[in-house]
Amino acid sequence: MTTPESKALPVASEAGPGQTRPVRDLADVAVMIGGQGGDGTLTVSDLLGRYFRAKGLYVYTSRNVLSRIRGGHADASVRGSREPIAAMKPSVELLVAFDKEAVDVGRPELTDDGAILFDSSVFTVDLPNAYGFPFATLAGGQLGAPIYKNTAAYGAISVMMGFDAPSTRAVIESRFQRRSPEALEKNLRALEIGRKAATEWGGANAIHRWQVLEGDAKDLVLTTGNQAVALGFVVGGGRFFAGYPITPATEIMEYLMRYLPAFHGVVRQAEDELAAINMVIGAAYAGVRAMTSTSGPGLSLMTEGIGHAGAAELPIVVADCQRVGPSTGEPTRHEQSDLVHLANLGHGEFPRFIFAPGTMDDCFFLTVDALNLAEKWRAPVILLLDQALCQNTVSAPRFTLDKVHVERPNLLSAEEIARLPAYKAYLHGPEGRSAYIPPGTPGVHAQITGNEHDEWGHVSVNPVNRLKMMTKRMGKLEKARPELPPPRLYGDPAARIGLIGYGSTWGPIREAQERLAAGGVPTRFYQARTLFPVPTESLDPFLAGVDMAYVIEHNYTGQFARLIREHLPQHHAKLRSIIKVDGFSFRSPEIVAAVRGP
């Protein structure tokens, strides 16, 4: 992955009145659109994403919204690149502002030679690189509704960015064809209003012009981590989901409400997270692959149920879409601060596995892995996601079934059941796990409990039995270790500087590696995909091979670094933390700067 610099030549101040401005080629472009919630910033972002995609570019979009339905500042950013990307560009070429606040918020994001396009209907910006058009007034006057200002703005952008007219129009058609013919017609007219305005720009400064270069990306989907997890759940054999609406996890439930009924699956919106996790436990008991998804506050409530699943040895999957915590925190903002809680989650001790997908591919396949391993080891598996991974859209290879495996080694066939001399739901087998026969199987019944129990599932406080059961349950952590998702390693295998990260930091870290390498600083990147049990078997050799390793994560105390120190104290001195807790994702220059030092 590379991030080619734009072939920028002149800067804004060099173009005076009456002058034309050279057209600059862009192989990697970003646009930020800001306004009040309800202004349609997401619409503009979506239209641009569709155009970039149609032109063979990789696309990444992020949004910055407040936890309210309308009003308040909202912005969206969209990036198109000829190279694969999984992060927002460090700075944007164009800021589109529907109100004054958007200018204040967005200006720091602009490249040195960037431009501002603003709606001059209601405010003005007095800057040499700012171009005002009365989009809302024009749309209101000619189309009867000011909201068409967003499509008009897209039209102006298309001129400034050198979009070809037929593809620009095709994007409008693809977006609005499913609405009414009137909506399509008005949006096409709004597009022309914007194109005309920009083409006929007669301001004192010549308008910025770029030429967005085409790419050759093909057969990609534009998706989110939440969608990829939902799809992975279906193909991994998931058939029961219960959840409670919570940002940024809700879309997993919404996708499954669409997908699962076709497979005789059930999705329920529960009365609270306590009910959601317990419904999932009930379904898992019935032998059905079951999952819930939540975020911080819901995770706190589900802690009780996850511990129960650990004790009762019932296979459940919990997707934790992390947001800013603690308490209600910042519902719409990004963080990775649940790891230590999850590693220690619950009263008492029980095994749990924590997987951390970093890409769309990971979201899809690790969900399948989570279902397989939860069932095989009869233990809770947590998919640790984060807001950026869950909700930002990114170009990804189409999901395929080639590498999907549905394995059920812990369930017995009818023939095996018929040959059993006895069925003990908590049998001490040589493999450290007990086969499971779900209720409803003719001729069989069993007892399942979260209390300490004997092999039959009867409540027991016998001290010999207690030790045996604890040893069996906790032993799963080591026995399953060889089957857990391995890390991915990137960069120069001989580099003496290590980078360690998980989740959505994958994108910014990969870009930072490229930038560092270009500047003569080779690095190796360990993308952790299993976080717990701490993957010492791969982290130990990785750390042994570097002089220092930066653990890059979105929390205040360096949580993964803390876990690594606890489990690999011999590497204590090599570890450094690069942290960010302002609610936004890393941009690659921040990582580059932290690694390079002052």
Next chain:
Amino acid sequence: MELAKAIPSTWCPGCGDFGVLAAVKKAAVEAKIPPHELVLVGGIGCSGGIHNFIEVNGLHALHGRLLPQAVGVKLANPGLTVVAAGGDGDGYAIGMGHFMHAFKKNASFLYIVMNNETYGLTKGQASPTSQIGYEGNVEHPFDAILTALSIPTPAFIARGFSGDPKAMVQILVEALQFNRSSRGYAFVEDLSPCVTYNDTYKLWREKVVDVAKLPGYDPTDRKAMFKLCLETMESGRIPIGVMHRPKAETAADVALELKLLPDRIGPAQSPIALDANRDAYAKLLTAVG
């Protein structure tokens, strides 16, 4: 095949819960439910151990969470007969949110609350149904039947008394048949005295009154039954019997599992092997934007 056996009960001799255990066994036999199809979801507390004392499938839930676990079992495999059973603390205190929503959900399973008006297992603290004055209780006792009647859903609602085991068997048989014909949710409270901390046998024997014998009894008329129960209580008596036996269902009254799974094939019956789904999965993945 050797299977988990019923273990000796942990209840005190004379405990009201024995009446429920005996009634559940008899009702299961009368309703001809094969043991492998019957799931008993137990709560936490003395009564919550009931699944250990009978040879069927047992799921011992968390305190207060037996209802969502029971719903999960039923929706995952609608072919199972699911009975949730726990105490008044479990159901009306820590589990109160789920208590209300179980009516709203209307999945076909039976919930039995063994109400002894005390926390027996923790040695006699006041419970949500304790009378004012019991162990210093100054809060008003909660009445589950009035609450149940006030939620307009097509649930079967009844109250039994461990001192009248014959009537209790009858109630449970009707409730299980209601569930097994997919009519929806059934809620049965049993007055189950705690002989150690709140021995109310004598008191309750004097106070219980079979609502079916009262003038104006009509279990299809929710409003009339609410009034009848309330007036009975105001006269110092405790109403028992079938409080709500809904009329033939309307479309909106259909049990949850049938709304979600109209062809009665549930998640547990859905094949998950890749080969059984390859075409449908490919179609799903191709449609991704």
